[in-house]
Amino acid sequence: MKKNLSKQKVIHAASTLFFQKGFHGTSVRDIAEKAKVNVSSVSYYFNGKQGLLEYAVTAYYEEYLEKVEECLKVTENQSAIERLNKLIFTIIQYKQSKLQLTCFIQRELTLxxxxxxxxxxxxxxxxxxxxxxxxxxxxxxKKLPGDQKDYLLLQLKGMLITPYILHNEWKDRVIGEYSREVFVKKYVATIQKWLKFIVGI
Structure with a gap:
């Protein structure tokens, strides 16, 4: 149990530092100091900084996709628009719950x-x-001309990642657990209004 707690402390510290300083700007010593563990713990648990990055991102995406799949399974008998609305909520809620790691990953994905x-x-x-x-x-x-569906999909995907690419524009407005929950509700509602318009075309 103690090992698992230390491991989580290292992951949390690394997520914060990768978000603040970037992967290359963060040293193993920085991570160890923030997590209040020995430098050797990072090597023991993750085989170094690269291993830690891979572990953190893999764990992030596996949990994320598990939640997405669970949402789609639970809503399989609902209407297509209800399923989509709940999927959007699930995605934003998860990304917001792991804000720093989400922002770091989105930044890395541009490279x-x-x-x-x-x-x-x-x-x-x-x-x-x-x-x-x-x-x-x-x-x-819906009768949409040409490849318009693909462009609309691009817009939707953009809305799902924008808060985590343009995080600096929101950092002073989303502070603490309560404001994060409010952000999720309001932002999802905004996307759903867009969807209502699109589906009503």
């Missing part, structure tokens, strides 16, 4: 690196499939 390519092949392709298929189901029967 072309081996890390990004690995994420794309494994997790992002799966995420894209779930969002795309749920969104297109909600648009079924």
């Amino acid at each position: 072309d690196s081996i890390f990004v390519r690995e994420m794309t092949v494994t997790y992002l392709a799966k995420e894209n499939y779930y969002i795309r298929s749920t969104f297109f189901s909600a648009l079924e029967g």
Whole structure:
């Protein structure tokens, strides 16, 4: 139990520092000091900083996709628009609950690196499939010209990541657990208004 607690402390410290200083700007010593553990603990648990990054991001996406899949399973008998609305809520709620790691990951995804390519092949392709298929189901029967559905999907995906790419614009307004919950409700409601307009086309 103690080992698991120390491990979580290291992950939490690393998430904060990666968010604040970037991956390359953060040293193993920085992480150890913030987590109040020995430097050797980082190597013991994760085999260094790169291993820690991979572990944290893998755990993030596995939990995220598990929640997405659970949401889609629970809503399988609901209407396509209800499913989509609940999926959007699930996605924003999860990203907001792990704000610093989400912002760091979104920032890293703008770079072309081996890390990004690995994420794309494994997790992002799966995420894209779930969002795309749920969104297109909600648009079924709507007569839209050409590739407009693809452009609308692009807009939706943009709305799902914008708060975590432009985090500096929100940092003074979303402080503490309560304001995060308020943000989730209000932001999801805004996306849902957009969806209502789109589906009503």
